[in-house]
Amino acid sequence: MRTYLDHNATSPLRPEARRALDAALDAAAGNPSSLHQEGRAARALVEKARAEVAALSGASPGEVVFTSGGSEGIAAALHGAAGTVVVSAIEHSAVLEGVRNLDVILVPCERSGRVDAGRFIEALRPGVSLAAIQAANNETGVLQPVEEIATVCRDLGIPLLVDAVQAAGKIPIPRADLVALSGHKLGAPQGTGALIVRDGLALTPLIAGGAQERRRRGGTEAVALIAAFGAACAATKHDRDLAPLRDRLEAGLPHGARVHGASVPRVPNTTSVTFPDVPGETLVIALDLAGVAASTGSACASGAARPSHVLRAMGEGSQAVRFSLGWSSTERDVDTLLGILPGLLARATMAGR
Numbered sequence: 613m614r615t616y617l618d619h620n621a622t623s624p625l626r627p628e629a630r631r632a633l634d635a636a637l638d639a640a641a642g643n644p645s646s647l648h649q650e651g652r653a654a655r656a657l658v659e660k661a662r663a664e665v666a667a668l669s670g671a672s673p674g675e676v677v678f679t680s681g682g683s684e685g686i687a688a689a690l691h692g693a694a695g696t697v698v699v700s701a702i703e704h705s706a707v708l709e710g711v712r713n714l715d716v717i718l719v720p721c722e723r724s725g726r727v728d729a730g731r732f733i734e735a736l737r738p739g740v741s742l743a744a745i746q747a748a749n750n751e752t753g754v755l756q757p758v759e760e761i762a763t764v765c766r767d768l769g770i771p772l773l774v775d776a777v778q779a780a781g782k783i784p785i786p787r788a789d790l791v792a793l794s795g796h797k798l799g800a801p802q803g804t805g806a807l808i809v810r811d812g813l814a815l816t817p818l819i820a821g822g823a824q825e826r827r828r829r830g831g832t833e834a835v836a837l838i839a840a841f842g843a844a845c846a847a848t849k850h851d852r853d854l855a856p857l858r859d860r861l862e863a864g865l866p867h868g869a870r871v872h873g874a875s876v877p878r879v880p881n882t883t884s885v886t887f888p889d890v891p892g893e894t895l896v897i898a899l900d901l902a903g904v905a906a907s908t909g910s911a912c913a914s915g916a917a918r919p920s921h922v923l924r925a926m927g928e929g930s931q932a933v934r935f936s937l938g939w940s941s942t943e944r945d946v947d948t949l950l951g952i953l954p955g956l957l958a959r960a961t962m963a964g965r
Contacts, residue, residue, distance in 0.1 A: 615904045615948045619797070619938030620750055620778055620882060625840075626799035626939060632843035633801060636836035644833050645824060654835045661842025665806050668845040669776070669785045669793065677807045677815070677828045678838055682777040682794030684818070685807035686710060688829065689773045689790040692816035695741040700727045700756070701925040704775055707744050708921070721925050725749060725873040729757035733764045743772050747779035747786055751909040751922045751934055753882025754873040755779075758786040765789075771813065781848035782879045789813050795837075799939050800844035804837045847939070854937045855880035857946055861935060864950040866957060872923070872932060881937040884909070890960045892931030898956045899933075904949055907934050 616624065636657050642650025644658050659673070666673040679685045683706040690710040698717045699707055702725065717735045721727045727745065736743060743765055746756050758774055765772040765788075774788040781798045785791060790813070795804030809815050809828065821830030862871055862883055872884040887895060892908040899906050908931050909920040919931050935949065 613903070615945045616940070617935045617937065617945060617949060618905045618907050619941070620753075620934065620936035621907055622796045622802065623799045623938040624940055625801060626844050626847050628847040629800050629840040629844040633836050633840035636839035640835040640839070644835055645822070654833075657835055657839045658833050661838045661845075664842035664846045665793070668780060668848060669791060669806075669808050670787060671791075671808045672811065674826070675808050675811055677809055677825045678833055678841075679805045679807055679829060680803050680834075681796070681805035682706065682775065682792050685792035685794075685805050686773070686775060688807050688815065688818040689792065690742070690744075691818040693742045696737075696739050697742045697744065698732065698735045698740055699744040700732065700746065702727070702749055702751075702922045703744060703746055704750055704777070705921075707773075707775060711744075723927050724876045725752045725754035725922070725926050726876045727756050729760040732757070732761050736764060736768055736770055740768075740770050743770055745772070745774060747774050747776040748783070748879045748882075749873075749922060750778045751920060751932070752873040752884040752926075753778070753878035753936075755783070755877045755879065758788065762786060762788050778882070779879060781845070781851065782854075782881060795841040795844060798841075798844045798848060800841040801837050803834070804841035806841075851939050853880060854941065857881075857937055857941060857943065858883055860943065861937075861946045861949065864946070866954050872926065872928070881941075883935045884932045885935070886928065886930050886932045887957055890957055892933045894960050895933050895956065898960055899949075899952075902952050902956060904952065907936075908932065909934050 640654040640657055642654045644654040662673045662676045665676050686706040696715040697711050700719050702721050719732045745761055747758055748755050762772050771789040773790040776785045776791050777794040780793050789810045791808035793806045796802040815828050819830045868888045870886045896908055919928055
């Protein structure tokens with residue numbers, strides 16, 4: 613039986629989401645923009661899901677714009693941005709690539725993986741049109757000082773984009789002008805997500821073509837996928853605290869393992885660790901062959917042989933392995949990993965000599 617420890621890449625489909633998906637496929641025969649009975653039935657499913665996403669994110673339903681995922685939400689938030697933008701050096705590639713052609717002030721992080729709020733706030737000078745900061749880093753799980761930055765951005769009238777993809781369902785989602793969410797990190801199907809747009813903030817549609825989503829995202833809503841996304845959001849309130857399970861994992865790591873971000877607050881499900889003399893990619897392959905799924909970091913950067921931009925920003929010179937827990941994780945998963953890890957590391961170390 614496989615052991616899955618890569619929930620930050622994709623969390624397996626929750627049974628609640630699967631049931632909602634199946635029910636919507638059977639019931640929603642109409643276009644949610646149509647006025648007839650079938651259309652109204654589809655619209656009801658979309659609006660139920662909108663309320664469920666809003667409840668998870670602390671937003672009002674009218675602030676929820678459905679997207680195909682976190683990357684689209686971030687792209688929509690950045691669409692039309694001009695002038696100077698302030699972003700952290702450890703943002704997801706969707707942000708860093710999205711601002712590549714703009715005047716960018718890049719704020720570094722500390723060795724802990726946490727961005728210093730004071731340095732970020734110092735960069736919020738006149739002429740800045742947008743700021744972007746993660747709620748939780750996707751590789752290390754380190755929490756970022758969103759609340760402090762949001763307060764200053766609000767006072768200065770600078771819109772703030774928060775990537776909450778890895779925070780949603782694990783910690784309370786901070787309020788900001790723009791908040792990106794991704795369904796498949798929560799146990800919803802891939803291809804689902806939302807952008808929370810603060811009421812009163814204008815959003816230039818990334819996808820034009822219709823009046824859907826209050827003219828903020830054109831195209832017929834994917835009713836069944838959206839229904840499953842909403843169900844996954846609602847199901848997170850029943851999830852157990854994963855911190856004890858993560859702590860069990862980290863306490864059992866072999867001597868010499870270095871956990872990144874261990875000195876600062878993190879989301880309770882993520883462990884990024886470097887093992888001496890063993891490249892992360894080598895260990896991930898060995899784990900896979902032994903029946904354990906893990907990763908070297910962001911799934912969007914898989915296959916890279918050097919340390920990720922996040923680890924380089926932290927001053928690290930070696931690849932890490934990321935173990936990430938989720939709604940289906942058990943003590944058996946953690947114990948299976950800890951049972952095979954010493955042997956895999958020993959063999960990898962010998963092979964590298």
